Amino acid sequence: MKENNVLIPEIYASYPYDGKVLEYYQGVFESVYILLHPFYKAVTLELEHYNVDRWPKKNDFIKGHYPIAWHEILNLSELENISQIDVALRTMIGAIKQQYENKTWAKQVFELYELTKIIPCDEGYISPFLENPLLYAIKELGYDYLFTIDEFGLNDPEKMQIDYLIDNDQLDKCNYTEDHQLLFATHWDCHCTFLCSSKKIIDQILDIHPFEGFFCTPKTEVYWGLHEI
Template sequence: MGDIFDDERLYPHQGTIKEYFKDHYDSVFIALLPFFQLDRKETDKANLKKSKLLSHEEALKEIDLLKKLTEANRDIYSYDNDRYPADEEIFWKGKPIRWHNIVKGSDLAGYADLNTALRTSIGALNRNFTRPDLMEKLNNYTDSESIYHPTEGDLGMLSKMAIYKAFKLLGRDQIMITDEFYEQTSTVDLDRLTEYGFCDQIGGKDYYLYSADKEILFTTEWDSFFFLIATDHKKMDQLIASNLFEGFLCNDKTEHSWEYTLE
Protein backbone atom coordinates (compact mmCIF):
# COMPACT_ATOMS: atom_id res chain seq x y z
CA MET A 1 0.00 0.00 0.00
CA GLY A 2 2.97 2.32 0.45
CA ASP A 3 3.63 4.91 3.13
CA ILE A 4 0.52 6.90 4.03
CA PHE A 5 2.67 9.85 5.13
CA ASP A 6 4.81 9.99 1.98
CA ASP A 7 1.77 9.37 -0.23
CA GLU A 8 -0.34 11.97 1.58
CA ARG A 9 -3.12 9.55 2.42
CA LEU A 10 -3.68 10.07 6.13
CA TYR A 11 -7.41 9.41 6.18
CA PRO A 12 -9.11 6.11 5.16
CA HIS A 13 -12.08 7.25 3.08
CA GLN A 14 -12.71 3.77 1.70
CA GLY A 15 -12.35 0.22 2.96
CA THR A 16 -11.91 -1.00 6.51
CA ILE A 17 -10.02 1.34 8.79
CA LYS A 18 -7.77 -1.18 10.53
CA GLU A 19 -6.73 -2.74 7.23
CA TYR A 20 -5.90 0.70 5.87
CA PHE A 21 -3.54 1.49 8.77
CA LYS A 22 -2.12 -2.03 9.29
CA ASP A 23 1.39 -1.18 8.07
CA HIS A 24 1.66 1.67 10.58
CA TYR A 25 -0.70 1.08 13.52
CA ASP A 26 -2.47 -1.90 15.06
CA SER A 27 -5.13 0.04 16.96
CA VAL A 28 -7.55 2.75 15.81
CA PHE A 29 -10.15 4.59 17.90
CA ILE A 30 -13.23 6.49 16.67
CA ALA A 31 -13.18 9.64 18.83
CA LEU A 32 -16.47 11.57 18.92
CA LEU A 33 -16.50 15.37 18.81
CA PRO A 34 -18.14 16.48 22.07
CA PHE A 35 -21.19 18.67 22.39
CA PHE A 36 -20.82 21.40 25.01
CA GLN A 37 -22.49 23.93 27.26
CA LEU A 38 -21.10 27.27 28.34
CA ASP A 39 -20.65 28.48 31.88
CA ARG A 40 -22.54 31.74 31.45
CA LYS A 41 -25.94 33.12 32.41
CA GLU A 42 -27.35 33.85 28.97
CA THR A 43 -27.34 31.40 26.06
CA ASP A 44 -28.39 32.33 22.53
CA LYS A 45 -30.55 29.28 21.88
CA ALA A 46 -31.04 30.19 18.23
CA ASN A 47 -27.32 29.74 17.59
CA LEU A 48 -26.44 26.36 19.07
CA LYS A 49 -24.97 25.23 15.75
CA LYS A 50 -22.22 26.64 13.58
CA SER A 51 -24.12 25.84 10.40
CA LYS A 52 -27.54 27.11 9.33
CA LEU A 53 -29.88 25.96 6.56
CA LEU A 54 -30.67 29.02 4.47
CA SER A 55 -33.99 29.81 2.87
CA HIS A 56 -33.82 30.50 -0.87
CA GLU A 57 -34.10 34.25 -0.18
CA GLU A 58 -31.28 34.13 2.40
CA ALA A 59 -29.10 32.10 0.05
CA LEU A 60 -29.55 34.65 -2.74
CA LYS A 61 -28.37 37.42 -0.40
CA GLU A 62 -25.25 35.49 0.68
CA ILE A 63 -24.21 33.81 -2.57
CA ASP A 64 -24.17 35.94 -5.73
CA LEU A 65 -23.57 32.91 -7.96
CA LEU A 66 -27.05 31.57 -7.18
CA LYS A 67 -28.63 34.53 -8.92
CA LYS A 68 -27.32 33.17 -12.21
CA LEU A 69 -28.70 29.67 -11.63
CA THR A 70 -32.23 28.44 -12.09
CA GLU A 71 -34.06 27.81 -8.83
CA ALA A 72 -33.73 24.14 -7.92
CA ASN A 73 -34.49 21.83 -5.06
CA ARG A 74 -31.17 22.29 -3.31
CA ASP A 75 -30.19 22.82 0.32
CA ILE A 76 -27.74 25.66 1.00
CA TYR A 77 -25.95 25.89 4.34
CA SER A 78 -24.05 28.84 5.76
CA TYR A 79 -21.25 28.68 8.32
CA ASP A 80 -21.06 32.44 8.70
CA ASN A 81 -22.53 32.39 12.20
CA ASP A 82 -20.56 34.87 14.31
CA ARG A 83 -22.89 34.24 17.27
CA TYR A 84 -21.58 30.69 17.70
CA PRO A 85 -19.08 30.80 20.60
CA ALA A 86 -15.49 31.71 19.75
CA ASP A 87 -12.70 29.26 20.49
CA GLU A 88 -11.33 31.30 23.38
CA GLU A 89 -14.69 31.33 25.16
CA ILE A 90 -15.07 27.56 24.62
CA PHE A 91 -11.57 27.03 26.05
CA TRP A 92 -12.31 28.91 29.26
CA LYS A 93 -16.03 28.30 29.73
CA GLY A 94 -16.90 25.19 27.72
CA LYS A 95 -18.21 22.10 29.50
CA PRO A 96 -18.01 19.00 27.27
CA ILE A 97 -21.18 16.93 26.96
CA ARG A 98 -20.66 13.30 25.96
CA TRP A 99 -22.60 11.64 23.17
CA HIS A 100 -23.72 9.08 25.73
CA ASN A 101 -25.60 11.82 27.58
CA ILE A 102 -27.07 13.24 24.37
CA VAL A 103 -28.31 9.79 23.33
CA LYS A 104 -29.92 9.25 26.72
CA GLY A 105 -31.50 12.69 26.94
CA SER A 106 -32.83 12.75 23.37
CA ASP A 107 -34.13 9.17 23.40
CA LEU A 108 -32.04 8.20 20.38
CA ALA A 109 -31.04 4.54 20.06
CA GLY A 110 -27.27 5.04 20.16
CA TYR A 111 -24.18 6.57 18.56
CA ALA A 112 -25.25 5.51 15.07
CA ASP A 113 -28.57 7.34 15.32
CA LEU A 114 -26.89 10.41 16.74
CA ASN A 115 -24.31 10.50 13.97
CA THR A 116 -27.10 10.15 11.39
CA ALA A 117 -29.04 12.97 13.07
CA LEU A 118 -25.99 15.23 12.98
CA ARG A 119 -25.23 14.45 9.35
CA THR A 120 -28.86 15.04 8.42
CA SER A 121 -28.70 18.43 10.14
CA ILE A 122 -25.89 19.65 7.83
CA GLY A 123 -27.24 18.18 4.59
CA ALA A 124 -24.41 15.65 4.36
CA LEU A 125 -26.58 12.69 3.41
CA ASN A 126 -28.25 11.65 0.19
CA ARG A 127 -31.97 12.36 0.53
CA ASN A 128 -32.67 8.61 0.62
CA PHE A 129 -30.65 8.33 3.84
CA THR A 130 -31.70 11.48 5.69
CA ARG A 131 -33.50 11.03 9.00
CA PRO A 132 -35.35 14.23 9.90
CA ASP A 133 -37.11 12.32 12.68
CA LEU A 134 -33.78 11.66 14.41
CA MET A 135 -32.65 15.24 13.82
CA GLU A 136 -35.84 16.53 15.42
CA LYS A 137 -35.28 14.39 18.53
CA LEU A 138 -31.72 15.69 18.78
CA ASN A 139 -32.62 19.34 18.26
CA ASN A 140 -35.52 19.22 20.71
CA TYR A 141 -33.19 18.00 23.44
CA THR A 142 -30.20 20.24 22.74
CA ASP A 143 -32.44 23.30 22.39
CA SER A 144 -34.13 22.57 25.72
CA GLU A 145 -30.78 22.15 27.51
CA SER A 146 -28.86 24.94 25.72
CA ILE A 147 -26.33 22.44 24.40
CA TYR A 148 -24.10 23.49 21.51
CA HIS A 149 -23.47 21.09 18.65
CA PRO A 150 -19.96 20.23 17.47
CA THR A 151 -18.92 21.45 14.01
CA GLU A 152 -18.14 18.81 11.39
CA GLY A 153 -14.73 18.68 9.77
CA ASP A 154 -13.16 20.67 12.57
CA LEU A 155 -11.39 19.14 15.55
CA GLY A 156 -12.85 21.87 17.74
CA MET A 157 -11.40 23.48 20.83
CA LEU A 158 -12.44 20.78 23.31
CA SER A 159 -10.92 18.00 21.22
CA LYS A 160 -7.73 20.00 20.68
CA MET A 161 -7.44 20.33 24.46
CA ALA A 162 -7.80 16.56 24.84
CA ILE A 163 -5.25 15.95 22.07
CA TYR A 164 -2.75 18.23 23.82
CA LYS A 165 -3.20 16.23 27.02
CA ALA A 166 -2.84 12.98 25.07
CA PHE A 167 0.48 14.02 23.54
CA LYS A 168 1.70 15.04 26.99
CA LEU A 169 0.50 11.77 28.51
CA LEU A 170 2.47 9.79 25.92
CA GLY A 171 5.57 11.97 26.30
CA ARG A 172 5.42 13.37 22.77
CA ASP A 173 6.38 17.06 22.51
CA GLN A 174 7.44 17.49 18.88
CA ILE A 175 4.15 17.64 16.96
CA MET A 176 3.47 17.94 13.24
CA ILE A 177 0.38 19.80 11.99
CA THR A 178 -0.73 19.32 8.37
CA ASP A 179 -3.66 20.91 6.57
CA GLU A 180 -6.42 19.10 4.67
CA PHE A 181 -4.71 19.33 1.26
CA TYR A 182 -1.15 18.68 2.48
CA GLU A 183 -0.08 22.12 1.34
CA GLN A 184 1.59 23.12 4.59
CA THR A 185 3.10 21.23 7.51
CA SER A 186 4.34 22.99 10.62
CA THR A 187 6.18 21.66 13.66
CA VAL A 188 5.37 22.79 17.18
CA ASP A 189 7.15 22.09 20.45
CA LEU A 190 4.71 21.48 23.29
CA ASP A 191 7.43 22.36 25.83
CA ARG A 192 7.27 25.92 24.51
CA LEU A 193 3.49 26.22 24.31
CA THR A 194 0.70 26.49 26.82
CA GLU A 195 -2.34 24.31 26.28
CA TYR A 196 -4.20 27.26 24.78
CA GLY A 197 -1.16 28.17 22.67
CA PHE A 198 -1.13 24.67 21.18
CA CYS A 199 -4.86 24.76 20.44
CA ASP A 200 -4.49 28.18 18.84
CA GLN A 201 -1.84 26.82 16.46
CA ILE A 202 -4.35 24.42 14.87
CA GLY A 203 -6.51 25.95 12.17
CA GLY A 204 -9.99 24.88 11.15
CA LYS A 205 -8.65 22.98 8.14
CA ASP A 206 -5.68 21.36 9.91
CA TYR A 207 -6.86 17.77 9.67
CA TYR A 208 -3.75 15.74 10.53
CA LEU A 209 -1.83 15.95 13.80
CA TYR A 210 0.92 13.47 14.62
CA SER A 211 4.01 13.10 16.73
CA ALA A 212 7.31 13.70 14.91
CA ASP A 213 8.14 9.99 15.31
CA LYS A 214 4.75 9.19 13.69
CA GLU A 215 3.83 6.82 16.52
CA ILE A 216 0.46 8.48 17.12
CA LEU A 217 -1.82 10.10 14.55
CA PHE A 218 -5.01 12.14 14.92
CA THR A 219 -6.86 12.47 11.62
CA THR A 220 -10.26 13.69 10.42
CA GLU A 221 -12.06 14.72 7.22
CA TRP A 222 -14.34 17.51 6.13
CA ASP A 223 -17.78 15.99 6.68
CA SER A 224 -17.33 14.12 9.98
CA PHE A 225 -18.37 14.66 13.58
CA PHE A 226 -15.55 12.40 14.75
CA PHE A 227 -11.84 11.87 14.22
CA LEU A 228 -9.55 8.86 14.31
CA ILE A 229 -6.75 8.12 16.74
CA ALA A 230 -4.21 5.64 15.36
CA THR A 231 -1.33 4.19 17.40
CA ASP A 232 -0.12 0.88 18.85
CA HIS A 233 -2.23 -1.08 21.31
CA LYS A 234 -0.08 -0.22 24.36
CA LYS A 235 -0.39 3.52 23.82
CA MET A 236 -4.06 3.07 22.98
CA ASP A 237 -4.62 1.34 26.31
CA GLN A 238 -3.12 4.40 28.03
CA LEU A 239 -5.35 6.78 26.10
CA ILE A 240 -8.50 4.79 26.79
CA ALA A 241 -7.63 4.60 30.48
CA SER A 242 -7.12 8.38 30.56
CA ASN A 243 -10.79 8.90 29.55
CA LEU A 244 -9.79 11.91 27.46
CA PHE A 245 -11.86 10.77 24.50
CA GLU A 246 -15.31 9.28 24.08
CA GLY A 247 -15.79 6.69 21.38
CA PHE A 248 -14.93 3.11 20.53
CA LEU A 249 -12.18 0.96 19.04
CA CYS A 250 -12.41 -0.09 15.42
CA ASN A 251 -12.88 -3.78 14.81
CA ASP A 252 -11.89 -5.57 11.60
CA LYS A 253 -15.12 -4.47 9.88
CA THR A 254 -15.27 -0.79 10.89
CA GLU A 255 -15.33 1.66 7.98
CA HIS A 256 -15.54 5.43 7.67
CA SER A 257 -19.35 5.18 7.46
CA TRP A 258 -19.43 3.18 10.68
CA GLU A 259 -23.00 4.16 11.61
CA TYR A 260 -24.34 1.64 9.08
CA THR A 261 -22.43 -1.31 10.54
CA LEU A 262 -22.08 -0.44 14.23
CA GLU A 263 -23.33 -3.36 16.34
Protein backbone atom coordinates (compact mmCIF):
# COMPACT_ATOMS: atom_id res chain seq x y z
CA MET A 1 0.00 0.00 0.00
CA LYS A 2 1.32 3.50 -0.86
CA GLU A 3 0.48 6.88 0.63
CA ASN A 4 1.98 9.97 -1.05
CA ASN A 5 4.45 7.67 -2.81
CA VAL A 6 5.65 6.30 0.54
CA LEU A 7 5.29 2.57 1.04
CA ILE A 8 3.01 1.84 3.99
CA PRO A 9 2.97 -1.74 5.29
CA GLU A 10 -0.36 -3.51 5.79
CA ILE A 11 -1.56 -3.52 9.40
CA TYR A 12 -1.51 -7.32 9.56
CA ALA A 13 2.23 -7.17 8.72
CA SER A 14 3.36 -4.21 10.83
CA TYR A 15 3.55 -2.76 14.31
CA PRO A 16 2.81 0.65 15.88
CA TYR A 17 5.76 2.96 16.45
CA ASP A 18 4.06 4.73 19.36
CA GLY A 19 0.64 5.16 20.93
CA LYS A 20 -1.95 2.63 22.06
CA VAL A 21 -1.32 -0.89 20.79
CA LEU A 22 -4.91 -2.15 20.49
CA GLU A 23 -6.00 1.09 18.85
CA TYR A 24 -3.41 0.56 16.12
CA TYR A 25 -4.63 -2.99 15.38
CA GLN A 26 -8.34 -2.18 15.73
CA GLY A 27 -10.44 -4.03 13.17
CA VAL A 28 -7.56 -6.34 12.29
CA PHE A 29 -6.58 -8.17 15.49
CA GLU A 30 -8.79 -8.62 18.53
CA SER A 31 -6.00 -9.19 21.05
CA VAL A 32 -2.31 -8.48 21.53
CA TYR A 33 -0.12 -10.32 24.01
CA ILE A 34 3.21 -8.80 25.05
CA LEU A 35 5.89 -11.51 24.93
CA LEU A 36 8.68 -10.47 27.29
CA HIS A 37 12.19 -11.25 26.00
CA PRO A 38 14.06 -13.27 28.63
CA PHE A 39 17.30 -12.16 30.22
CA TYR A 40 19.97 -14.83 29.91
CA LYS A 41 23.20 -16.22 31.32
CA ALA A 42 26.03 -18.10 29.65
CA VAL A 43 26.38 -21.84 30.19
CA THR A 44 29.02 -22.73 27.61
CA LEU A 45 29.02 -19.75 25.24
CA GLU A 46 30.93 -16.59 26.18
CA LEU A 47 29.65 -13.71 24.04
CA GLU A 48 32.77 -11.59 24.53
CA HIS A 49 34.52 -13.96 22.15
CA TYR A 50 32.11 -12.95 19.35
CA ASN A 51 31.41 -9.79 17.38
CA VAL A 52 28.65 -8.50 15.10
CA ASP A 53 30.20 -10.13 12.05
CA ARG A 54 30.69 -13.47 13.81
CA TRP A 55 27.65 -13.82 16.07
CA PRO A 56 26.53 -17.32 17.11
CA LYS A 57 23.63 -18.85 15.19
CA LYS A 58 20.26 -18.99 16.93
CA ASN A 59 20.32 -22.63 17.96
CA ASP A 60 23.97 -22.42 19.09
CA PHE A 61 23.03 -19.35 21.12
CA ILE A 62 20.15 -21.20 22.79
CA LYS A 63 22.35 -24.18 23.66
CA GLY A 64 25.04 -21.92 25.09
CA HIS A 65 22.78 -19.90 27.41
CA TYR A 66 19.77 -20.34 29.61
CA PRO A 67 16.89 -17.85 29.81
CA ILE A 68 15.88 -15.96 32.94
CA ALA A 69 12.34 -14.60 33.34
CA TRP A 70 11.58 -11.00 34.24
CA HIS A 71 9.91 -12.13 37.46
CA GLU A 72 13.15 -13.81 38.47
CA ILE A 73 14.92 -10.47 37.87
CA LEU A 74 12.46 -8.92 40.32
CA ASN A 75 13.47 -11.53 42.91
CA LEU A 76 17.16 -10.82 42.36
CA SER A 77 17.00 -7.02 42.32
CA GLU A 78 15.28 -4.16 44.14
CA LEU A 79 13.05 -3.42 41.13
CA GLU A 80 9.39 -3.71 42.07
CA ASN A 81 7.55 -4.56 38.84
CA ILE A 82 8.03 -5.28 35.16
CA SER A 83 7.26 -1.68 34.20
CA GLN A 84 10.37 -0.60 36.10
CA ILE A 85 12.39 -3.24 34.26
CA ASP A 86 11.04 -1.97 30.95
CA VAL A 87 11.99 1.64 31.75
CA ALA A 88 15.41 0.52 33.00
CA LEU A 89 16.14 -1.37 29.79
CA ARG A 90 14.97 1.49 27.56
CA THR A 91 17.06 3.92 29.59
CA MET A 92 20.13 1.74 29.11
CA ILE A 93 19.82 1.85 25.31
CA GLY A 94 18.72 5.49 25.08
CA ALA A 95 15.29 4.53 23.74
CA ILE A 96 13.18 7.04 25.68
CA LYS A 97 13.31 10.80 26.10
CA GLN A 98 15.62 12.04 28.83
CA GLN A 99 12.77 13.26 31.04
CA TYR A 100 11.37 9.70 31.18
CA GLU A 101 14.66 7.92 31.88
CA ASN A 102 15.32 6.33 35.25
CA LYS A 103 19.03 5.88 35.74
CA THR A 104 18.57 4.42 39.21
CA TRP A 105 16.59 1.50 37.79
CA ALA A 106 19.04 1.14 34.91
CA LYS A 107 21.92 1.03 37.40
CA GLN A 108 20.22 -1.82 39.25
CA VAL A 109 20.03 -3.89 36.06
CA PHE A 110 23.68 -3.15 35.28
CA GLU A 111 24.79 -3.98 38.82
CA LEU A 112 22.87 -7.26 38.62
CA TYR A 113 24.90 -8.09 35.51
CA GLU A 114 28.16 -7.21 37.26
CA LEU A 115 27.23 -9.37 40.24
CA THR A 116 25.65 -12.38 38.51
CA LYS A 117 26.62 -12.09 34.82
CA ILE A 118 22.91 -12.12 33.93
CA ILE A 119 22.75 -10.36 30.56
CA PRO A 120 19.90 -7.91 29.86
CA CYS A 121 17.51 -9.06 27.15
CA ASP A 122 17.91 -7.83 23.58
CA GLU A 123 15.64 -5.41 21.74
CA GLY A 124 14.54 -4.98 18.15
CA TYR A 125 14.10 -8.63 17.14
CA ILE A 126 12.28 -11.51 18.74
CA SER A 127 14.39 -13.24 21.36
CA PRO A 128 16.02 -16.50 20.20
CA PHE A 129 14.61 -18.12 23.35
CA LEU A 130 11.07 -17.36 22.15
CA GLU A 131 11.49 -18.17 18.46
CA ASN A 132 11.31 -21.94 18.40
CA PRO A 133 8.65 -22.42 21.12
CA LEU A 134 6.44 -19.89 19.33
CA LEU A 135 7.05 -21.46 15.93
CA TYR A 136 6.28 -24.94 17.28
CA ALA A 137 3.06 -23.61 18.86
CA ILE A 138 1.97 -21.95 15.60
CA LYS A 139 2.71 -25.18 13.75
CA GLU A 140 0.63 -27.11 16.27
CA LEU A 141 -2.28 -24.83 15.39
CA GLY A 142 -2.10 -26.18 11.84
CA TYR A 143 0.12 -23.66 10.06
CA ASP A 144 3.04 -24.83 7.92
CA TYR A 145 4.20 -21.47 6.51
CA LEU A 146 4.82 -17.91 7.64
CA PHE A 147 5.45 -14.73 5.70
CA THR A 148 8.37 -12.60 6.91
CA ILE A 149 8.96 -8.94 6.10
CA ASP A 150 10.80 -5.92 7.50
CA GLU A 151 8.95 -3.19 9.37
CA PHE A 152 8.90 -0.80 6.41
CA GLY A 153 7.57 -3.23 3.82
CA LEU A 154 10.43 -2.26 1.51
CA ASN A 155 10.80 -5.78 0.18
CA ASP A 156 8.24 -8.36 -0.88
CA PRO A 157 7.30 -10.72 1.95
CA GLU A 158 9.00 -14.11 1.87
CA LYS A 159 6.90 -17.24 2.31
CA MET A 160 8.89 -19.69 4.41
CA GLN A 161 8.28 -23.13 5.90
CA ILE A 162 8.02 -23.07 9.68
CA ASP A 163 10.31 -26.11 9.90
CA TYR A 164 12.95 -24.15 7.99
CA LEU A 165 12.50 -21.14 10.28
CA ILE A 166 13.01 -23.37 13.33
CA ASP A 167 16.34 -24.61 11.98
CA ASN A 168 17.61 -21.26 10.69
CA ASP A 169 17.90 -17.56 11.54
CA GLN A 170 15.42 -16.17 9.03
CA LEU A 171 12.70 -14.42 11.01
CA ASP A 172 12.28 -10.71 10.32
CA LYS A 173 10.75 -7.84 12.28
CA CYS A 174 7.22 -8.83 11.19
CA ASN A 175 6.08 -12.43 10.73
CA TYR A 176 2.51 -13.39 9.87
CA THR A 177 0.31 -16.22 8.64
CA GLU A 178 -1.03 -16.39 5.09
CA ASP A 179 -4.63 -16.00 6.30
CA HIS A 180 -3.65 -12.82 8.21
CA GLN A 181 -5.02 -14.27 11.44
CA LEU A 182 -1.77 -14.11 13.40
CA LEU A 183 1.22 -11.78 13.56
CA PHE A 184 4.25 -11.45 15.79
CA ALA A 185 6.34 -8.32 15.41
CA THR A 186 9.07 -6.55 17.36
CA HIS A 187 9.43 -2.77 17.66
CA TRP A 188 13.07 -1.63 17.36
CA ASP A 189 13.09 -0.05 20.87
CA CYS A 190 11.20 -2.85 22.63
CA HIS A 191 12.54 -5.74 24.71
CA CYS A 192 9.34 -7.59 23.92
CA THR A 193 7.37 -8.86 20.92
CA PHE A 194 3.74 -8.18 20.03
CA LEU A 195 1.78 -11.41 19.46
CA CYS A 196 -1.41 -10.43 17.64
CA SER A 197 -4.45 -12.59 16.88
CA SER A 198 -7.83 -13.47 18.34
CA LYS A 199 -8.03 -14.04 22.09
CA LYS A 200 -8.92 -17.67 21.37
CA ILE A 201 -5.82 -18.31 19.27
CA ILE A 202 -3.48 -16.56 21.70
CA ASP A 203 -4.96 -18.58 24.57
CA GLN A 204 -4.32 -21.75 22.57
CA ILE A 205 -0.69 -20.72 22.07
CA LEU A 206 -0.29 -19.96 25.78
CA ASP A 207 -1.74 -23.38 26.61
CA ILE A 208 0.95 -24.95 24.43
CA HIS A 209 3.73 -22.78 25.87
CA PRO A 210 3.16 -20.41 28.85
CA PHE A 211 5.14 -17.42 27.56
CA GLU A 212 5.88 -14.77 30.17
CA GLY A 213 3.99 -11.59 29.37
CA PHE A 214 0.58 -9.93 29.52
CA PHE A 215 -2.44 -9.04 27.40
CA CYS A 216 -2.77 -5.45 26.24
CA THR A 217 -5.70 -3.46 27.55
CA PRO A 218 -7.12 -0.44 25.69
CA LYS A 219 -4.70 1.68 27.76
CA THR A 220 -1.51 -0.25 26.91
CA GLU A 221 1.00 1.88 25.01
CA VAL A 222 3.96 0.81 22.87
CA TYR A 223 6.22 2.35 25.54
CA TRP A 224 4.16 0.50 28.12
CA GLY A 225 6.50 0.85 31.08
CA LEU A 226 5.75 4.56 31.18
CA HIS A 227 1.98 4.06 31.34
CA GLU A 228 -0.69 1.94 32.96
CA ILE A 229 -0.55 -1.53 31.39
